Amino acid sequence: MDYINSMKGYQKFYQIPDSILEKAASAENKVKDVFKKIDEIKEYNQIKVIDAFRHNRIGEIHFHGSTGYGYNDRGRDALEMLYARVFSTEDALVRQGITTGTHAIAIVLFGCLRPGDLLLSVTGKPYDNLEEVIGIRKSAENAGSLKDFGISYEQIELKKDGAPDYNAIRDAMSRKPKMVFIQRSKGYTRRPALSVSEIGKIVNTVKEVNKDSIVFVDNCYGEFTDILEPTEAGADVMAGSLIKNPGGGLAPSGGYIVGTSRIVEMAAARYNVPGLGKETGCTLGDPRLLFQGLYMAPHVVAESLKGMVFTAAILEGYGFETYPKYSDERNDIIQSMYFHSKEQLIAFCQGIQAGSAVDSFATPYPWAMPGYDSEVIMAAGAFVQGSSLELSMDAPVKEPYTGYIQGGLTYENVKLAIMVSLKKMQDENLL
Numbered sequence: 268m269d270y271i272n273s274m275k276g277y278q279k280f281y282q283i284p285d286s287i288l289e290k291a292a293s294a295e296n297k298v299k300d301v302f303k304k305i306d307e308i309k310e311y312n313q314i315k316v317i318d319a320f321r322h323n324r325i326g327e328i329h330f331h332g333s334t335g336y337g338y339n340d341r342g343r344d345a346l347e348m349l350y351a352r353v354f355s356t357e358d359a360l361v362r363q364g365i366t367t368g369t370h371a372i373a374i375v376l377f378g379c380l381r382p383g384d385l386l387l388s389v390t391g392k393p394y395d396n397l398e399e400v401i402g403i404r405k406s407a408e409n410a411g412s413l414k415d416f417g418i419s420y421e422q423i424e425l426k427k428d429g430a431p432d433y434n435a436i437r438d439a440m441s442r443k444p445k446m447v448f449i450q451r452s453k454g455y456t457r458r459p460a461l462s463v464s465e466i467g468k469i470v471n472t473v474k475e476v477n478k479d480s481i482v483f484v485d486n487c488y489g490e491f492t493d494i495l496e497p498t499e500a501g502a503d504v505m506a507g508s509l510i511k512n513p514g515g516g517l518a519p520s521g522g523y524i525v526g527t528s529r530i531v532e533m534a535a536a537r538y539n540v541p542g543l544g545k546e547t548g549c550t551l552g553d554p555r556l557l558f559q560g561l562y563m564a565p566h567v568v569a570e571s572l573k574g575m576v577f578t579a580a581i582l583e584g585y586g587f588e589t590y591p592k593y594s595d596e597r598n599d600i601i602q603s604m605y606f607h608s609k610e611q612l613i614a615f616c617q618g619i620q621a622g623s624a625v626d627s628f629a630t631p632y633p634w635a636m637p638g639y640d641s642e643v644i645m646a647a648g649a650f651v652q653g654s655s656l657e658l659s660m661d662a663p664v665k666e667p668y669t670g671y672i673q674g675g676l677t678y679e680n681v682k683l684a685i686m687v688s689l690k691k692m693q694d695e696n697l698l
């Protein structure tokens with residue numbers, strides 16, 4: 268069969284059979300309008316980011332790191348002003364020393380909350396790693412969690428359809444929570460990721476009753492999926508990881524916090540120490556990658572979103588259930604896929620690894636991981652360890668055989684890896 272040039276490479280270098288290439292072509296046909304919407308958001312955000320560079324007069328001088336105390340580190344300070352501009356906040360803390368997204372979130376929690384305060388999650392149970400931070404998991408006893416410091420915690424579940432329960436939120440405000448916590452991404456649950464306008468509605472509901480409650484958004488996986496960010500809809504503070512969306516696949520590590528001056532100051536006092544706050548913290552070798560990563564981020568997030576839309580469309584073409592569906596609105600970069608058997612799930616995951624540029628020669632197998640009640644299989648061929656803006660997949664090996672996939676620095680690599688996975692399933696008579 269003859270293909271247009273764009274399909275020939277998959278055939279020549281990876282021996283993707285005609286049947287799969289045809290399904291890919293028909294999936295791409297279906298998603299044209301969805302891609303167009305993603306491109307519109309990408310363009311808006313790219314210009315927004317370039318303007319923020321211009322506004323802050325970013326120059327080559329900012330790309331050289333500092334040592335020791337890092338006093339007057341012009342690059343570090345400029346990077347933080349850049350983040351504040353992009354996310355429309357008064358201030359930002361952006362540091363390579365923030366080890367994970369969980370760390371960034373914990374800095375805000377510990378920075379703002381004091382003994383006797385109430386933390387209220389309005390999007391149900393937060394991301395797994397935060398359970399130990401808050402102190403709602405047994406293993407967290409006396410480990411220095413919020414609970415150990417006398418900070419109480421309550422959560423309001425999302426409604427059955429995944430929407431926030433505005434009435435319950437309004438009622439809970441009578442207990443005067445110091446902080447209201449919102450997780451934007453669906454994480455690894457089956458509910459829609461929250462849109463920025465929905466987050467805005469939560470902010471209004473909270474502030475109508477208690478304008479002093481701090482609204483804090485865990486923005487992991489959400490950055491640049493829309494033209495507005497939660498802080499532009501009234502959230503007081505937001506945090507995330509630089510090895511996800513805003514690092515553009517280039518940042519080697521780090522996390523960010525953006526918000527009002529007062530909150531960022533309190534967070535900096537916790538990240539560093541009271542009194543020093545944002546003033547110290549050297550950037551060592553290569554802060555350039557944090558700048559360049561932010562510059563690339565709108566583009567890379569769009570590549571990854573297109574990859575996930577393609578994944579949903581082609582799998583739907585093979586009769587698999589997916590969530591979200593290819594045509595659904597997206598507010599994060601995670602895609603769930605429902606396989607019919609353990610063998611399908613494993614073969615698919617191994618294909619993702621084989622279709623990566625890095626560590627393509629490794630084969631992932633299910634293994635018992637602490638904290639999970641079943642074996643887990645993971646694929647990640649990443650330039651930056653654990654980066655999930657790069658194509659990666661994880662799945663607990665148990666019914667209903669759900670695979671979670673996210674990221675992709677280039678659309679083409681996602682498309683390739685998905686087809687390698689389908690070929691592997693076909694070769695093993697699983698398709």
Ligand SMILES: *Cc1c(COP(=O)(O)O)cnc(C)c1O
Pocket residue numbers: 367368369370394396450452453454485487488508
């Ligand atoms: C990734 C993520 C985090 C933070 O995870 P880390 O692995 O600590 O970076 C927090 N919340 C959500 C919803 C996430 O997706």
